[in-house]
Amino acid sequence: MSLMLKKIYRCILVCTTCALPSVANAQQKEDWSLQDAIQYAIEHNITIKNNVLNERLAKLTLQQSQLAQLPSLNISPTYGVSYGRSIDPTSNQFVDGSYNYISASGNSSVLLFGWFQQRNNISKNRYNWEASKADLDQQRNDVSLNVATGYLRVLVAKEQIKVNEKQVALSAAQLTQTRQFEAVGRVPELNVAQLEAQLASDSSALISAISDYNASILDIKALLNLDFAQPFNATMPPIPMEERIALQTLNPEYIYQESVKNYASVRSADLKWNAAKKGLNAYKGALYPQLSLSGQLGSNWTSTYKQLTGTTSDGTNSPTGTFVNVGSTQYEVMQPNVIPVYENTPLGKQLSNNFRQTISATVNIPIFNSWQSRYSVRQAKINLQTQELNKYQAELTLKQNVYKAHNDAINAIQKYYAAKRSQEASQRAFEFAEKRYQLGLTNTIEYLTTQNNLYKAEGSMLNAKYDLIFKLKVIDYYLGKELKL
Secondary structure (H helix, E strand, O other): OOHHHHHHHHHHHHHHHHHHHHHHHHHHHOEEOHHHHHHHHHHHOHHHHHHHHHHHHHHHHHHHHHHOOOOEEEEEEEEEEEOOEEEOOOOOOEEEOOEEEEEEEEEEEEEEEOOOHHHHHHHHHHHHHHHHHHHHHHHHHHHHHHHHHHHHHHHHHHHHHHHHHHHHHHHHHHHHHHHHHHHOOOOOHHHHHHHHHHHHHHHHHHHHHHHHHHHHHHHHHHHHOOOOOOOOEEOOOOOOHHHHHHHOOOOHHHHHHHHHHHOHHHHHHHHHHHHHHHHHHHHHHOOOOEEEEEEEEEEEEEOOOEEEEEEEEEEEEEEEEEEEEEOOEEEEEEEEEEEEEEEEOOHHHHHHHOOEEEEEEEEEOOOOOOOHHHHHHHHHHHHHHHHHHHHHHHHHHHHHHHHHHHHHHHHHHHHHHHHHHHHHHHHHHHHHHHHHHHOOOOOHHHHHHHHHHHHHHHHHHHHHHHHHHHHHHHHHHHHOOOOOO
């Protein structure tokens, strides 16, 4: 064996050792079907997780708008210390010095009638929540289709390795046979050199196929958010192509009508349009008067507030400035000095004495607020028109994509049958050429040309087969079917 051939085999061995053991380990540890890959991607894809969070936020917004219909209730207890001259809140008298005080109040209000703003707002948020769920479904479907694309790429790369391995094995066997023919003088040494060049070319193609397979594995793992160290072996069940093709020869208009029912982007656009319509009605309600009912409770306590509980005398008398005649003598009228007795009023009693209640009905009539309400209505109208255009665009884009997918599937079917006929003809031609070469009836160049034509036809057949499978999966995608092989 020449030095060049030894280098070629060593290079193939290195590439196979670096790449194929991961495939072998994957076969030993874990095989992945298309459904497994799609399910894993749906559970671990970062974009889907973000959409799940958006759906939760939309649901919370809906719940918040629903709870906004309930009356508001606020309680405000206050404790403080006042210094200097101030008005005592319990007696409304000026007090010099410091004192402690407690103030407690509570208020509640409810909107009785506001031109259905709250109900329209609730409806808007409910449509937005449904739209966010539709967006989540669409994201899952898109990820599923992307996973199917990457998965089929892995299968193509895997099959291509087998094709190139077969070609290398055949070229190596033919080279061995040609060397034997050359040793006995049946063929010139030029034939050996030509087959060595062919083996080198086939080996290079095998190395490229292995590299493409490794790249496809890395891409599918990145799409699945899968650890790169984890093995991944794509499995390919038998696919009855003729039966699959017969099932997918559908009318494009039928596919479109079915996809409108299932396609989440169209459903999301329709829900967002309804949400914009309800939002416009809510903003219009702000232009009219609103009737609300409110009530308030409150009380207070201060440390300086005292209550008169009685009187006492210090035992002395004071003149009153009034005189009375007794006989011929005048006596000044005296009165005892009375001292009032005060006691601190307890907390509970002060709060009870100062307890106040208020109930009121309020009509809020918007007259002028810098045209904010009217401009909000105008913006809502523009938003409604925008959503209407988005809805139309979603339906139009879907129809264009469906008709394109149907046309691509029809073309893929034709390419598949053409590639199949070409592969069968090339196989027969190679079998004849191989027999003629062994009998010495054809030269090496003609034999290698026939061999290369065969492997080109096999490669074209392989690409046409998986391209057709993908095109049919796209039709399933628009029909809302589960993506599986």
